[in-house]
Amino acid sequence: MIKAIMQRLGVSEASWQGGDLSVMTPVDGRVIGQVKIDTPAEVDAKITAAQSAFEQWRCVPGPRRGELVRLFGDALRRHKDDLGALVSWECGKILQEGLGEVQEMIDICDLAVGQSRQLFGLTIASERPGHHMRETWHPLGTIGLITAFNFPVAPWAWNAALALVCGNSLVWKPSEKTPLTALACQALLEQAMQDFGEDAPVGLSQVVIGEREAGEVVVKDPRVALISATGSTRMGRAVAPLVASRFGRCILELGGNNAMIVAPSADLDMAVRAILFSAVGTAGQRCTTLRRLIVHTSLREELLTRLKKSYSGIVVGHPLEGALVGPLIDADAYQNMQTALQKARDAGAKVYGGERQLEDHYPDGYYVSPAIVEMDAQTDLVRQETFAPILYVISYSTLDEAIALNNDVPQGLSSCIFTTDVREAETFVSDVGSDCGIANVNIGPSGAEIGGAFGGEKETGGGRESGSDVWKSYMRRQTNTVNYSRELPLAQGIKFD
Numbered sequence: 001m002i003k004a005i006m007q008r009l010g011v012s013e014a015s016w017q018g019g020d021l022s023v024m025t026p027v028d029g030r031v032i033g034q035v036k037i038d039t040p041a042e043v044d045a046k047i048t049a050a051q052s053a054f055e056q057w058r059c060v061p062g063p064r065r066g067e068l069v070r071l072f073g074d075a076l077r078r079h080k081d082d083l084g085a086l087v088s089w090e091c092g093k094i095l096q097e098g099l100g101e102v103q104e105m106i107d108i109c110d111l112a113v114g115q116s117r118q119l120f121g122l123t124i125a126s127e128r129p130g131h132h133m134r135e136t137w138h139p140l141g142t143i144g145l146i147t148a149f150n151f152p153v154a155p156w157a158w159n160a161a162l163a164l165v166c167g168n169s170l171v172w173k174p175s176e177k178t179p180l181t182a183l184a185c186q187a188l189l190e191q192a193m194q195d196f197g198e199d200a201p202v203g204l205s206q207v208v209i210g211e212r213e214a215g216e217v218v219v220k221d222p223r224v225a226l227i228s229a230t231g232s233t234r235m236g237r238a239v240a241p242l243v244a245s246r247f248g249r250c251i252l253e254l255g256g257n258n259a260m261i262v263a264p265s266a267d268l269d270m271a272v273r274a275i276l277f278s279a280v281g282t283a284g285q286r287c288t289t290l291r292r293l294i295v296h297t298s299l300r301e302e303l304l305t306r307l308k309k310s311y312s313g314i315v316v317g318h319p320l321e322g323a324l325v326g327p328l329i330d331a332d333a334y335q336n337m338q339t340a341l342q343k344a345r346d347a348g349a350k351v352y353g354g355e356r357q358l359e360d361h362y363p364d365g366y367y368v369s370p371a372i373v374e375m376d377a378q379t380d381l382v383r384q385e386t387f388a389p390i391l392y393v394i395s396y397s398t399l400d401e402a403i404a405l406n407n408d409v410p411q412g413l414s415s416c417i418f419t420t421d422v423r424e425a426e427t428f429v430s431d432v433g434s435d436c437g438i439a440n441v442n443i444g445p446s447g448a449e450i451g452g453a454f455g456g457e458k459e460t461g462g463g464r465e466s467g468s469d470v471w472k473s474y475m476r477r478q479t480n481t482v483n484y485s486r487e488l489p490l491a492q493g494i495k496f497d
């Protein structure tokens, strides 16, 4: 099955068979590939190749660079089913979500193609006669990408599509748990480069295979102008100072601990559906997963009853065979979930669900029923991100209290409120409302569209990816003053003769 998919995606067998790093599918724990780990010298050589490709690629006009991304988007359209299925096999998310991830890649390609004709700057009035000022944007260099297992392809594409139209080259260190999808994306991009012709320099996009150590080589290399890193806050804490010490640039997309406030006027039917999608989807392994439900005391019992009923109908199982919730990524993830649930029980919380499922069927696959944990307060346990389907439920009495709870965690990625009261809704998205990078009204915290800037504050890292004016992060800004007069006046009226 995997072999046929990899063949159709154009991935050479040598790149994913016979290597030293085993790739396991969380579906049943089987080894589905053996990739070769790059040595530090090999990583260095890949950065050298990308840097040399950058020097040629920056000379290709922006709209023409957009044509490469258009061809890549077309390749993704043609191969959506295979790549989506590979995502499901490799990281365990259900097929609908695997396909959704590939659609996000297609969407960002479309956005980047349009952007390739709009890499525009400003003209600025000069105080000096016969002078003209402007602000221009230029390609930045080699972009280093580090990605997480749970979104193995879309975050790479958010960065890659924009970085390419902005005139940069790429070095990608995917998660060691999901290298096959990375090799598949690389193969599709190489096909697009072939279709594009010789303007696309060899080496424009590189994939580095390995664990943390391989990532560190990319992070430390001064030739890599920007590091865009997606993963845990722990990873960001290690990466950020290394990049800062060489004055490199960083985009950090780290952990989240996302909340939903359910206000007295909320449409509960909508809220329950939104909770289900965002709390149990991807088996609770989205950065934007709903982890905290802040519910008005007057609704707590009713909402809990309805949620438990919905949770009891969730089909947990094989992600490519119609289940709603697939497996956790591995045994460690399962252990972390059980540890968190035990701590909650020890602290007196009521725990619903959370048990291992299908163990007889898949002894090496870690399937769980999603858990609801009824808390009396927002404790330290709730403040940390446990990357599993655990929904903590806390109650509130006033909106101020609810917003304070929403903000009282170290992370600041996504948030939302369910209310039909316009005052509450507007307060939530105002200066004194949610402190997160994403704040939604009457939709859940996950499932963002690519048109907006994606990212979060505080320990989520402060980075933004995807739409809005994010393209500017992949370019270097230059201020130009052009004197077209025959005089040389100084600014601020300074006389120097």
Ligand code: NAD
Binding pocket: 146, 147, 148, 149, 150, 151, 155, 173, 174, 175, 176, 210, 211, 212, 213, 214, 215, 216, 219, 230, 231, 232, 233, 234, 235, 236, 238, 239, 252, 253, 254, 255, 256, 286, 287, 288, 385, 387, 413, 455, 460
């Ligand atoms: P992880 O931090 O374990 O690994 C992420 C990547 O960083 C991997 O490629 C890993 O090899 C690499 N890495 C780890 N330490 C490194 C170091 N010191 N130097 C260089 N590279 C290093 O994360 P994970 O378990 O793969 O993913 C889950 C985490 O990612 C969760 O915390 C989740 O919230 C977060 N995440 C955030 C976003 C976002 O956009 N904010 C998106 C997806 C996932």
